[in-house]
Amino acid sequence: MSKVTHQAAIGTRKGKPFIVQQRPTPTPGPCQVLVTPKALALNPVDYIMRDGFNVASFPVVLGSDAAGIITQVGPGVSNLKVGDRVLTFCQAFSQKGAPDFGAFQETVLVPVEFITPIPKSLSYIDAAALPLAIYTTATGYFVQLKVPREGYKPADKKAMLVWGAGGSIGTVAVQVAKILGFTVYATASAKHHDYLKSLGAHACFDYKDADVVSQVVKAIEGDGFALESGYLATGDLKQIVKAVGHFKSPHAKVAAAPFSFNMLWWRLYDWGGVAVEFVVPPPPADIDEFFKFVYTEWLKNLLDQKLIIASPKIELVDGGLGGIQTALGKLKSGVSGVKVVVEL
Template structure:
């Protein structure tokens, strides 16, 4: 079998499609024949700033969707030919077989989920990294440690709430849905044009992030709802958004402020008794495995099937195969809202 990949040959270089090794799946892994790959902010950041990659040439790409080509030793959940989406973790493992921007990707079975026929490959490809990052912050014990969503909302969850800043983003879209699925009342921010979008994902209260009085309005809404605020998840993670989230959390006696990146602020105490935790890139380690199984094997597969989980945001599809991955990165840098760019490799 042959394989090709869109290679990043050097720091700041353009992607070039060349031959790549065809790797057999290892123990606990599956080999996915990719139909679609997704473009992510971290791909653009690595190419533009030359960060995180230790050795070149390298293959970017963190989300794929396609069909199972082979299964490795010990894999019992999947069979050849099944439609799936998966998380590509080459940046963590430094194993290029695990990269996304190629025709075939090896993925660990606990970061792969079946997708129903009602969901296209392009729709499914928007989910893996957003779902994994949101789930890490919400459910892993070192962060908020909330109970993962089950078939029914958790007991007394309707009396608790969370603030998600940046609800129309990829991570925000997943965080809203998972938090709402646990029964939490979701307060979120978005531009005015995306208010109905985030309400459709399960947000109960939506605020325009450009409103200069937004903090006062959020505080009044939380008090009026009579709920306990368990914390805030700052998906945007700029200095201004972090300060506003910290102010909200501090008002209710402290708690946890999550962020998806460190920005210019030190990790630790941000304001009074507010603890700031930066959600690190997810990796399915032994300690995190219960959360991964609950989200990937249960919520993602079953949620797409029964409608509790929507494949959001909507994909912007670029056709033309791996040669179009660079165009996808260039398009991302021009800016997208409530959408995600995906590249179709094979129909």
Template sequence: MAKEHLAVIQQERGARPAVGHRPTPSPGPKDLLVQVKAVSLNPVDVYMRDVGFMLEHYPTVGGNDIAGVVVSAGSSVPASDFPVGTRILACAAVFFKKGDPDYGSFQQYVLVPAKSAVRFPDEMTFTTAATLPLSVLTAWTGLNGAGIPVRASPLPSGSKEGLLIWGAGSSIGTAALQVAASLGYSVYVTASSKQHSHLKKLGATAAFDYRDDNVVEHIVQAAKHDGVIVQGGFKAVGDDEVLKKCMEILNSTKKPDTVARLASSLPLMPDAPKVPGVEAVFIDPPENEDERLAYINWVYGTWLKERFGTYVPSQVIQLLDGGLEVINDGLDKLAGGVSGTKFVVEI
């Protein structure tokens, strides 16, 4: 194997990343070395590139979603788990490694903790597989922040427990909808009107246009009409104005004298809006590495693995031609606002 490979390298915080060569690493005892075949682009990738979110190490390589082929495995990884040539999807660990460039997905070869990888079916393309890791992991993490326990069992038939998902048309929102619906929750979602029919097929109880000036009132009325208590919510997209709307909805639909929980996929600033009776939290997997890897392993190796073939990948996939060279342009487009489309780059 080559001693070096191409990567999208960011030399320092705020600098524009550029394609260059970097050393190809060897896997540590618990890692896999993966040849990247496809990556998808996410809002958090923009946030990491532009403001250095969660990054301490520079030069760094960004990127979270990976679909690729196992090249070699560390000494502690059982040979039968990931033989050379195994097709896997994974969420890159660069976020948790504080920017260690060996663990970012925007390069030809990447290190991946073996517990955060899962084989995907032969009939699934690398392009489709690359859209799954971060969305599914963030969906479960967000729902956990909203009060749904990890490894939760389905609710009893006829349950009147509900969940709010703002931005259900996003990759994360669509994943969260499928998780919540599979657990038996009545799910009230917002998205553009063109996506409503699709989201209802995925399990949404009711869908609302986020651009409607009266969307808060309409969601509250629908939940009360259905006799549903909405004690938790997940803001998959949106700014502080959206945060406030979500909190107002929960404050009007929760059980009296209780605190509802709203999970946000973006960090909460100190001056973020506050509404009595609602606690807003930024979603984040466990800080302890062993606990986090066990959690990620369950999300991919159990929950997602059991649903290959029935889980519906989110959004319309748009391939960006040009390999690593077009990743920055793709992130720029994503930063400018994209609805219902997932950018994927084949490496």
């Protein structure tokens, strides 16, 4: 028998701490499932939404990253079953905080195209670190940068510059670029360089160096590449544009993951021949097929073949749902090279 209610970390008012309380458990509709999270990862978008951005109305349940067990499937679901271990990209942002769809609760409603079965070798804690970072990097590479889904071969001599590679998005962006056949150049704090090289970065540079752009350009030219593409995980957009623009490619483009209100004028600004696009999903007509490919095919295969790992390193915060407020405070105050996760 399905649960009637469950506990959730609920945002009752703009900017106020979450309150853990009971709320109604939804019933999955066509092509939806219910997931009981065992681990939740936190992201800056969570405290941005808590403070009122992209929220239709309060109360809200937020959270994008979860890993757990399917507890109920809706009509038309044939590829998943009750008891499956999965990671899920929860729809708090696209649903503007609608309580059924946020990860920060004991039962979350998820469309099937955002579900990836996980192998037994992958823990819930590690799996929870991946969903949003996969969304952001796959979208940036496949949609904004137009990388073929099958990737490139070494003979294609493709280079990718990942700027701000030390965090949760950047570390996955490095891995994905390597998987797609790029030779990867990355900027991050020096303390993260060895770790990024273990994930597939060919060369790393300290973004704090005054001549970092010159260092990047010299290394790429020395390796015989002509840089066309860059991925901004975090940091200074002008710096990565300068590096990519140096090569004067007619196809030069940067995909920018960090949200900024300035993105409204990015396309109007003269970036010296470099196209700059904010990472956004494909048009509505293509969006279901795209995410079905990303989560149910592409990511599943990467996990099954152990081609991608959870990154960066996990920092656990105690307290379950009651610890989310503390975890968000830790995240907002600034972390480096870790993914903040709460275990349920």
